[in-house]
Amino acid sequence: MQTIIEVENVSKSFGQVNAVDDMSFYVTKGSLFSFLGTNGAGKSTVISIILTALQPDSGSVTVNGFTVGKEDEVIRKEIGVVFQESVLDPLLSVQENLEIRAQLYGMAKQDRLAAIQRCADIVDIHSILKRRYGKLSGGQKRRVDIARALLHQPKILLLDEPTTGLDPQSRQQIWKMIGHLQKEHGMTVFLTTHYIEEAANSDFVIVIKEGRIIAKGTPVDLKQQYSADRLFMTTTDHIALRTHFQHDHVQYQEETGGYTIDLPTTIAAIPILTKYQSFISSFEVRKSSLDDVFIRIHDRKGV
Structure with missing residues (x-):
């Protein structure tokens, strides 16, 4: 062109x-x-x-x-x-x-x-x-x-x-x-x-x-290239779920009413849900917005 x-x-x-x-x-x-x-x-x-x-x-x-x-x-x-x-x-x-x-x-x-x-x-x-x-x-x-x-x-x-x-x-x-x-x-x-x-x-x-x-x-x-899906979960036993996350060295963020884990791929949510299913009351895989992409690009180390 x-x-x-x-x-x-x-x-x-x-x-x-x-x-x-x-x-x-x-x-x-x-x-x-x-x-x-x-x-x-x-x-x-x-x-x-x-x-x-x-x-x-x-x-x-x-x-x-x-x-x-x-x-x-x-x-x-x-x-x-x-x-x-x-x-x-x-x-x-x-x-x-x-x-x-x-x-x-x-x-x-x-x-x-x-x-x-x-x-x-x-x-x-x-x-x-x-x-x-x-x-x-x-x-x-x-x-x-x-x-x-x-x-x-x-x-x-x-x-x-x-x-x-x-x-x-x-x-x-x-x-x-x-x-x-x-x-x-x-x-x-x-x-x-x-x-x-x-x-x-x-x-x-x-x-x-x-x-x-x-x-x-x-x-x-x-x-x-820069987006990351997120797994959002709610629970009826916050103490137990946090304890298991910390024991397994799972990186998570607390949000109002639940917890979010960054995923490398959408499929990566399956083993997490399987492992912690007894503590999960609901879940949702959230796709990154373009604003999320911009933040990830801008905040990358080395740039």
Whole structure:
């Protein structure tokens, strides 16, 4: 598949702080790519370099064949960005905000109106074009923010934690729209987040920590590699069950109403249940969520 973003051996420091440490990855055209890390992991620095706002200390970045540091003006036209914090004027209407943004791209009046109508169709904001931006709900504002990012028909849409602070229904609507942009319009979507569940539908995921890549793959790959099933059991004789666990050196965690044991495989629950069945009143094998996977990746020793 064709590569649209390439990051090769990029490093960036701020004084004694190594924000990005020899990082390399690529994004394929038309994919949904997720870039995960906790606050301070280096996500913002990498994004700033891709957006040409920062220059790397070493390494190279290309965006749709154009090189950061050499063809920055062209690169900026290739990317539409939705920031965590809105850059639109709360006192102006949605239409006025979008017209001003379109003017910044040098569009003639007729082209501006056509671009606004096209983006309003994509994100379904025709009914709120005349409303003041500051009076919109969080989900409506985010849809307008995405429309603003699409005005100049970029090849890449970069979303910086796009659903932070939104209610579940608004998050669902935003993700439905993002999926539509990727699948129906062939848009390359670059997502940054610290919620791995938001990356569940991604084509590829990279997890970073302290400026380095610590895991990468499809969501299925990561779940298979790093997930761990858990056996949850309840008992009517807590003292006896704990005594047997301790005697047999079984590693367990106490939870409200029961006990949890990490399993290497689902089948590994069978001998445990067989051995302690006289003490067990109920049990359940719980599958790891993607959030569990992220925690396991992030907390691994040696990374």
